[in-house]
Amino acid sequence: MSVGYHIVVCGGIVPDPLQTLEPVKGPAGWGLKNELMLPAILDPWAGHALFEAANLAKSAPGSKVWLVSMGPKAKLQQVMMTIAQKVPFELVVLDGPAGGFVEAHEVGTALAEAIEALPGLDKSKLLVFGGWQSASRGAGATMQIVGEKLGIFDQFQGVDKLEARADGTMRILERVEGGSYQESVVAGPPAVLGWATGELPEPPNNPQVGMQNMRLVMPALQKAKPVKIDGGPEYAKVEIPSQKRETRIVKDTPSEVIAKEIIDWLGA
Amino acid sequence: METLRTLPGDDVRQIMWRFADRYDIQMALQSARSLARTLVARLVAEGARNTHEWTDHKAQLLEAFDTSGLTALFMEPHQGGFIEGPKNLALALVAFELSWVDAGAATCSLATNLALAPIHERGTQEQRDYYMSNCVPPQPGEDRKIFRGAFALTEPLPYVGVETNTLVGKVRVAEWEDGKEPMLQVDKRGRFITGMDFANFATCAVDTDDPRIKTSCIVIVEDTDEGLFDRGAPTLKMVHQLSSTRDPVFNLKVPASRIVGGYTVKDGVIVPNYTHSEIIGAVFHRTRVPVALMSTAKLLSAVEPVIRYQRQRYRGGDAVAGTPKYDLGIQQKPDAVLRLADIWATGEAGASLGFETARLFDQLDPTEKAKDKIMAERGVVGPKSQLSALRKVEKLAIEYLALESMPEDKRDAARFQELGEDTLVRYVLLESLANILCPACKLWNTGHGATVMRESLALMGGYGITEDCPGFLFHKWADTQLEATYEGPEAVQRRQLSITMTNEVFLAKLRIWIDQFTLLAQEKPETGAGIVAKAMELWLWTLEFLHRAKDPSGARLYHNRRQNVTFPMADALCWIMASRCQVADLLELAEKGPENPIVAEGLEGTLGFLSDLSMVQAARAAGECARICATMVNGFGPQDEAELTAFDKLRSQLDRSLSGAALAKDRAGYALTQVMIPEALDYPM
Ligand SMILES: Cc1cc2nc3c(=O)[nH]c(=O)nc-3n(C[C@H](O)[C@H](O)[C@H](O)COP(=O)(O)OP(=O)(O)OC[C@H]3O[C@@H](n4cnc5c(N)ncnc54)[C@H](O)[C@@H]3O)c2cc1C
Numbered sequence: 001m002s003v004g005y006h007i008v009v010c011g012g013i014v015p016d017p018l019q020t021l022e023p024v025k026g027p028a029g030w031g032l033k034n035e036l037m038l039p040a041i042l043d044p045w046a047g048h049a050l051f052e053a054a055n056l057a058k059s060a061p062g063s064k065v066w067l068v069s070m071g072p073k074a075k076l077q078q079v080m081m082t083i084a085q086k087v088p089f090e091l092v093v094l095d096g097p098a099g100g101f102v103e104a105h106e107v108g109t110a111l112a113e114a115i116e117a118l119p120g121l122d123k124s125k126l127l128v129f130g131g132w133q134s135a136s137r138g139a140g141a142t143m144q145i146v147g148e149k150l151g152i153f154d155q156f157q158g159v160d161k162l163e164a165r166a167d168g169t170m171r172i173l174e175r176v177e178g179g180s181y182q183e184s185v186v187a188g189p190p191a192v193l194g195w196a197t198g199e200l201p202e203p204p205n206n207p208q209v210g211m212q213n214m215r216l217v218m219p220a221l222q223k224a225k226p227v228k229i230d231g232g233p234e235y236a237k238v239e240i241p242s243q244k245r246e247t248r249i250v251k252d253t254p255s256e257v258i259a260k261e262i263i264d265w266l267g268a
Numbered sequence: 269m270e271t272l273r274t275l276p277g278d279d280v281r282q283i284m285w286r287f288a289d290r291y292d293i294q295m296a297l298q299s300a301r302s303l304a305r306t307l308v309a310r311l312v313a314e315g316a317r318n319t320h321e322w323t324d325h326k327a328q329l330l331e332a333f334d335t336s337g338l339t340a341l342f343m344e345p346h347q348g349g350f351i352e353g354p355k356n357l358a359l360a361l362v363a364f365e366l367s368w369v370d371a372g373a374a375t376c377s378l379a380t381n382l383a384l385a386p387i388h389e390r391g392t393q394e395q396r397d398y399y400m401s402n403c404v405p406p407q408p409g410e411d412r413k414i415f416r417g418a419f420a421l422t423e424p425l426p427y428v429g430v431e432t433n434t435l436v437g438k439v440r441v442a443e444w445e446d447g448k449e450p451m452l453q454v455d456k457r458g459r460f461i462t463g464m465d466f467a468n469f470a471t472c473a474v475d476t477d478d479p480r481i482k483t484s485c486i487v488i489v490e491d492t493d494e495g496l497f498d499r500g501a502p503t504l505k506m507v508h509q510l511s512s513t514r515d516p517v518f519n520l521k522v523p524a525s526r527i528v529g530g531y532t533v534k535d536g537v538i539v540p541n542y543t544h545s546e547i548i549g550a551v552f553h554r555t556r557v558p559v560a561l562m563s564t565a566k567l568l569s570a571v572e573p574v575i576r577y578q579r580q581r582y583r584g585g586d587a588v589a590g591t592p593k594y595d596l597g598i599q600q601k602p603d604a605v606l607r608l609a610d611i612w613a614t615g616e617a618g619a620s621l622g623f624e625t626a627r628l629f630d631q632l633d634p635t636e637k638a639k640d641k642i643m644a645e646r647g648v649v650g651p652k653s654q655l656s657a658l659r660k661v662e663k664l665a666i667e668y669l670a671l672e673s674m675p676e677d678k679r680d681a682a683r684f685q686e687l688g689e690d691t692l693v694r695y696v697l698l699e700s701l702a703n704i705l706c707p708a709c710k711l712w713n714t715g716h717g718a719t720v721m722r723e724s725l726a727l728m729g730g731y732g733i734t735e736d737c738p739g740f741l742f743h744k745w746a747d748t749q750l751e752a753t754y755e756g757p758e759a760v761q762r763r764q765l766s767i768t769m770t771n772e773v774f775l776a777k778l779r780i781w782i783d784q785f786t787l788l789a790q791e792k793p794e795t796g797a798g799i800v801a802k803a804m805e806l807w808l809w810t811l812e813f814l815h816r817a818k819d820p821s822g823a824r825l826y827h828n829r830r831q832n833v834t835f836p837m838a839d840a841l842c843w844i845m846a847s848r849c850q851v852a853d854l855l856e857l858a859e860k861g862p863e864n865p866i867v868a869e870g871l872e873g874t875l876g877f878l879s880d881l882s883m884v885q886a887a888r889a890a891g892e893c894a895r896i897c898a899t900m901v902n903g904f905g906p907q908d909e910a911e912l913t914a915f916d917k918l919r920s921q922l923d924r925s926l927s928g929a930a931l932a933k934d935r936a937g938y939a940l941t942q943v944m945i946p947e948a949l950d951y952p953m
Pocket of ligand 1: 418419420421422427428429430431459460461462463503505508513750753754755756757758759760763831
């Protein structure tokens, strides 16, 4: 019988996508204009990973969920006011830069070290969850690197479904081309899963859960160790894509018309 | 010079409104925000406001309030809530956040709390625990119906709106068997009762109609009680349509234990522990604050859609990206941004006033309980004897204030400590302020707020009065009128102020503020503190003048029935209080901002901009105050020449203090052309 999983979710924070994100070069290299002042949210891919993790943990008694996050700790605290209300987890904070300008290798190494150092972590029960990509950069490399560093070679990327079966094996659906799935069965943990959108909706806020989480979140933020990231790529030039998003709002447009527009756009 | 980079975010607000270290409150606020900007915004966009009927469409709100934790916000942890202790600030922030999108939704979420408020403030412990825990959504595995409540004070009959001392609703003894609990017959018709479509209990204000019941009281009735629980006709309202309002009819038999706060039996007569007006006083004292902030949220929420509209107004046609015409639109013209600066400044001042009041009540709540305990121990019962006991404490409170304002090395430290630790002194100090700030924010934020809200529509041009107006500004404007009306319309707040603003403890505090702000003006003239100091001085002088002066017929000027004197002076005070709080929030941000890395990043620009708004607002407030005071001093004349000369001197000092105020507005207007806003409004239209 299941004695539970140890699920570590890696999740960064990203600026609220409603904002104009303008790259600027500061003394510490490239970043976004007014980055600290922009409202931040949990990276949506990581969000799916977290909700799936919580759901899996709930169905497998004895499980535990950690959320390992690297980002400026003041920003992380702000994001936690929403995330902590969604599902139970224990936060581990790496106080460092967030966003798309840090080399995936650096981020992956820092995350792997933090996971390695988790007190009480049982690697034989370990599932490392994260986003297949992130909203700040679609390299799709970070989770792979985390896995490699931890010596976990069963890796799945673009996951939409995980089914934990009674015999301890897990059936996993990964996105492949054209809306199809690749189906795999893995013997059990340890494994790395980079999630696509999963299947679960965003859970509603529950302040009771929030109050429980915050008891651990606040101390975690306080004792967060600064992470020094050095090296990484040199960007010669960074700019906003020239194709700008022009949102049109047309009331009462029938869905067929919208669908046709999308198809025309895809074909153009 | 650095100017405002982005609109002030949560981190800035947490410092200014003093909840940076309260993550319980921050969480509640995030819940309210996500609900407001999803379901609530969708309901409005889908036209749920087009009917006054309570529909299934609107009823989705109730479940959403339950699942987001907002329903449990008012409760203590042992009753199923999650915030321990006083919750005035938490409730105010949640009302603010919901009203950012729709104030009817905010009212809907608060209606049960309003029904619970009499029980919360004056109910017995059993009443409190029973109703509060039943109003919490059932936990997983729990099988019970959630209680929702309505508060029934106002009645369809004349006099029973503003004149809450008159009640037509009645309570009689229905049965009273020997040795058993008396059964009461409650007969009440309510008018405009919020939450009535789904309430299963109501707290009703009723007068006694039986020699065996001593006074009026508030009684709890339930829909399962014997008799008539008729929800009545829906109110044909044109505002706050996301809440339910009806004119119910109750004629029910209930046990006497439903009298809020309990009762005693003396010589065969039921003596309620609290009359209805004592309870209502305590309730409205607190619940008026979130209502005030509902209007304020609208003003601040208007800023972003107006900027976006202004910048895009000339796009299209031959406008080319990168040209001023394309990027700035009508923000190329100063008037557009100067008017927006006024709207924003009013919103800032209202928020500062409202949240300061909410925080004050968080301090007052436990102090009031401690005071009641002391009074009970001393055998001081009844509001009249309490009042006269407290009047004696006022002297001590004034003595405390005098010591507080002295330099530390000059004052009698032992006496200062002794008075500081005296619960009754503390209570008198807090209460004297609450008695001003509560009616002031209810009156000014909603009344003046409604006027200024109109401007935001004007800045949208014709768009402002179409259904598509971004930010639902038209609805918001209409809604402010209700906020200015319910829980006592403007006249009620003015009347309360006209009595409380002559309280000596408050006036002593005002004198201290004048000194502090005069000093502050030397250190930080950019805050507008000097202007506020002069306005306070002029107001105080005028009040004192009105007490000694007479009109040509020899009648006293400051008199309860002379509303042409007392009411304008109350209005003037509101302006000053709002500006005073605004300056205080600015100082807090200047002090604590640098400690927070996020805030520190753009602090110079944010502070500079908010200082400019503070100065703009102070100049406006001083202008209003000076105009009113001049009317008082000259308008009932002719008056003594020496008095007039003294007044003129003060008034001209006030005018001089405005130096630089117009420049501040220029700067604020310019900043509005530079600030970065999100690409799209974060809720639909
Ligand atoms: C949508 C809606 C929801 C409501 N929800 C509730 C609820 O849940 N529970 C509840 O109990 N009530 C509720 N109310 C009632 C609301 O609180 C009252 O409408 C309000 O208190 C005003 O009373 P009134 O309408 O009887 O006005 P009136 O008492 O008739 O006053 C009208 C005007 O007369 C003048 N006036 C009156 N007295 C004086 C005075 N002494 N001095 C100077 N001028 C004076 C003022 O100009 C005042 O504005 C609601 C109302 C609405 C519209």
